[in-house]
Structures are given as C-alpha cells and as structure tokens.
C-alpha cells in the first residue's frame with residue numbers, strides 16, 4: 001500500500017525508517033531504487049503505474065539534486081511524501097531545497113532532512129483517514145509517545 005522509493009541504495013539508512021514504521025503498523029509496503037537521473041524511464045513507469053498496483057501513498061527519498069520526489073509527483077495521481085537525504089557536500093540543504101520548492105499544482109509533502117521515519121508516519125496517517133483500525137493504532141502510538149515524554153520528568157530528579 002505504501003511505495004518507498006529512493007534514488008540510490010546509499011539512501012537506505014534514511015529510508016529504512018519509513019520501512020520500519022510500515023512494519024510497526026502492519027502496513028504492506030515495497031521498497032525500490034528508482035532514479036529520475038539514472039533510470040528516467042523506470043521512474044516514469046513507476047510514477048504512472050503505482051496507483052494501478054494498489055499503492056496509495058509514495059514516499060520518495062533522494063539526496064543532492066533530488067528530483068525524484070517531484071518527478072514522481074508529476075507522473076502520479078498519488079500523494080508523494082519527499083524525504084531530503086543528507087548529502088555529503090551540503091549536508092542535505094541541497095536535497096531539501098530541491099524537494100520542497102515545487103511549482104503550484106504539483107505538491108510534494110516534504111519532511112525534514114533525514115526524516116524517513118516521519119515520512120512513514122505521515123503515510124500511515126494518510127491511510128488511517130479511511131481505515132478505522134489503523135486510526136486506532138495511530139492513537140495508541142501517540143499515547144505511547146506522550147507516556148515516554150512524561151516519563152522523562154522522572155529522570156530530572158526534582
């Protein structure tokens with residue numbers, strides 16, 4: 001149901017966070033390397049066909065001149081979540097700016113640099129709007145997050 005794509009296998013440490021979330025919530029996903037630069041035909045094919053294969057949200061991560069999320073958004077009717085991967089030369093600022101500044105009419109929901117996990121959570125939240133069982137899991141997840149945060153007070157020694 002969630003398509004996780006990345007420009008290179010070197011993006012995997014970042015994009016693994018999205019896959020981890022899918023597994024935690026029991027949501028089916030696929031993970032693939034597709035590049036707007038290196039395999040443009042595969043990228044176009046992926047963008048045009050993902051919705052016909054049961055994919056409902058695309059998460060696309062790329063670094064540097066990160067055109068992959070925007071190009072997938074150009075081809076696909078699905079919501080695309082863009083993950084700027086931290087780059088060596090410019091620390092991911094290049095990735096962020098390449099992904100976030102989309103022209104009107106072709107949105108990409110951009111998460112923080114390195115935000116693979118948040119991208120996964122956002123994708124699950126999108127699916128949960130039409131899936132009450134998943135919605136219940138998301139509510140429980142958020143409650144768990146709140147409990148962990150409150151528990152930090154106990155370590156403050158006051």
Ligand SMILES: Nc1c(C(=O)O)ncn1[C@@H]1O[C@H](COP(=O)(O)O)[C@@H](O)[C@H]1O
Pocket residue numbers: 006007008009010011034035036037038061062063064065066067068069085
């Ligand atoms: N930004 C893109 C795209 C694209 O946008 O299509 N394809 C590969 N890349 C990026 O190039 C970086 C270096 O790739 P290599 O590690 O393979 O040299 C990766 O972060 C990848 O996402």
